[in-house]
Amino acid sequence: MSTVRSAVKIDRDERAPPRERILAVAADLFYRNGIRGVGVEAIAEAAGTNKMTLYRHFDSKDDLVAEYLRRLASQANSAWDRRATRFPDDPRAQLRAWLTEMVEHIGATDDRGCALANAAVELPEPGHPARRVVEEFKTAQRERLIALCAAAGLNEPDMLADELFLLLEGARVTAQCMGRERLGDRLVRMGETMISAHEPKKR
Amino acid sequence: MSTVRSAVKIDRDERAPPRERILAVAADLFYRNGIRGVGVEAIAEAAGTNKMTLYRHFDSKDDLVAEYLRRLASQANSAWDRRATRFPDDPRAQLRAWLTEMVEHIGATDDRGCALANAAVELPEPGHPARRVVEEFKTAQRERLIALCAAAGLNEPDMLADELFLLLEGARVTAQCMGRERLGDRLVRMGETMISAHEPKKR
């Protein structure tokens, strides 16, 4: 039940402004050790600064947490956009790319599941600012997936989207509770089976 | 970022021995507020006893946490056994019963996901005693599900079991991040679609 009170100073972008260094380091430590398991002092220290500067940029630890999650959410949105521009007018390819990218995340040995979902688990307080961020993110994620399934001309796009969404969400949370040997291939197979089950009838 | 430091005394089985009262109350508080969010003092108080007695029965808070999770795991195993005796020699019915019971849990407004999975998220420390409990539980759960799918004569029982397992795991973790309106019916439909997709060919 120990908390992280000192962390190795992280050397990314020594020249970056403190706010960015703090956010970068906080993302690392929050994800790896859990939000409640990291003290603000450890974050400041690892970012090569101190608590006072941290509190000049963030009103509170909760504020820092919310910003940490907001950044992750926006990165995920960028990933969607990136896939959209890489495979323009090919929603099916975007869907496949999303699936394989998610599977890669899950297969990584240092993956600890979805940081947003973890935050919701760690911070049950109903009014916590982090919870709003997570809620909006997950809802938007699902919407994008539904839209993609629909654009791909698949049957019952909302059902398929939920199947895929929940499958991968479950895989991410399960991967940190059990071994993940050969999980990747199996996941891709499951996902593609689901997709082809919603293939409109040829005629 | 506040922790629970005083809780309403819970009146279940005033006569029960302190160890049981402590475990009952700990289960409640750990689940609702998160493990790291509950102090041992609050548990002892809510159980109508005090910290000293708690520490006479448990070596440490981590020990109490591990026992809390072990009890949950054994309750889940009992549920499997109960379904087996209720529908003897009918694995298909046991599967359906498992699905609907899980969906009921997920639909409950006070559901906060799988307590075991939440514990794994909250306690990232690799050697934490709780992690072994969670790992063994999830593995056993998956094995039982595979065995059931196989006994039901379904195709590729391990793939189907994983699909169902991950679908529900994902649903439990997602339900606390988003709204769950009409999620229940959809889940049952998805599960049954998956099952029938593995139906052996009629001949």
Add this chain to the structure above:
DNA sequence: ACATATAGATACTGACCGGTAACACCCATG
């Protein structure tokens, strides 16, 4: 009635938490 074991009560330890105050510093702009 006595011995023993279990439980309750209170107070304490040392450590860590999130957050703040006061002050010295550096470096750019005027």
Add this chain to the structure above:
DNA sequence: CATGGGTGTTACCGGTCAGTATCTATATGT
């Protein structure tokens, strides 16, 4: 050269944390 904003440093605050020592009370079995 002056001035002022962002930064670093140190010390501190009240509060909570897990865990322990000590002593009293109660119940049980003989």
